[in-house]
Amino acid sequence: MTTGEHGVDLLILDLDGVLVDTQDAEDGALAYLGTLMGVHLEHHEAQELFSGKKVQECIDLLEGLAHRPPPPDAVPIVRAKCRELIGSTLEPVPGVREALARVDVPMCVASNSPLELIKERLSDCGIIDHFDGRLYSAYEAGAWKPDPGLFRWAARDQGVPADRCLVVEDSLVGVDAALAAGMKVLQFNVVPVRAPHRAGVPTFSSMHALPGLVHGGRSS
Numbered sequence: 001m002t003t004g005e006h007g008v009d010l011l012i013l014d015l016d017g018v019l020v021d022t023q024d025a026e027d028g029a030l031a032y033l034g035t036l037m038g039v040h041l042e043h044h045e046a047q048e049l050f051s052g053k054k055v056q057e058c059i060d061l062l063e064g065l066a067h068r069p070p071p072p073d074a075v076p077i078v079r080a081k082c083r084e085l086i087g088s089t090l091e092p093v094p095g096v097r098e099a100l101a102r103v104d105v106p107m108c109v110a111s112n113s114p115l116e117l118i119k120e121r122l123s124d125c126g127i128i129d130h131f132d133g134r135l136y137s138a139y140e141a142g143a144w145k146p147d148p149g150l151f152r153w154a155a156r157d158q159g160v161p162a163d164r165c166l167v168v169e170d171s172l173v174g175v176d177a178a179l180a181a182g183m184k185v186l187q188f189n190v191v192p193v194r195a196p197h198r199a200g201v202p203t204f205s206s207m208h209a210l211p212g213l214v215h216g217g218r219s220s
Helices: 023-036 043-050 055-066 076-085 095-100 114-126 149-158 172-179 207-214
Strands: 010-013 107-111 134-135 164-168 184-188
Touching: 010 149, 023 043, 023 076, 043 055, 055 076, 055 149, 095 114, 095 207, 107 114, 107 149, 114 134, 134 149, 149 164, 149 172, 172 184, 184 207
Parallel strands: 010 107, 010 164, 107 134, 164 184
Antiparallel strands: none
16 A cells, blocks of 8 residues: 555544544443343454444344334433543544644544534544644535545535545444545554454554555555
């Protein structure tokens, strides 16, 4: 993959698990809902089942496993449990602050999360200023990953052709959306040995490596 000033005009970043350290909390909150419905999942099972997906889609998956409807307030239950698991302080993924400061192309966030949640988490981590309002929510687009519509909307809004965009994702759902949108994609995994990935998609395990990858380096 060739990247750099002649290959990338827009860097599109996922939120949970890429910029902010919340993916385990998201998966854990959904697993908690599962226990309320009689479905008990191990950590790796919750990760594989839920990571990157729309909350309602995850609740639908639990309904299928439980063979019973979810509580009527399932989404608020998940949101509240996630906040509890995150705790009083939210941190960016290690290396993110330094990486964002060194990336020299326009950046935006494209997430399956609601827009207000994107703003809240980026603000809590102190990194929202890097994006200058370039925040794209699937709830605003009406298209959730793996549908490529969210990424295509972000690129169109920024006036950048799809093949000049580089997407950073941690989940297969996001990777598949980027590929379907015709964009370059990198998969970020802190523990790459255990993480499922798509053949041919470069992976990296340290955010410190991101600027080099954007500007022409290789995955590490």
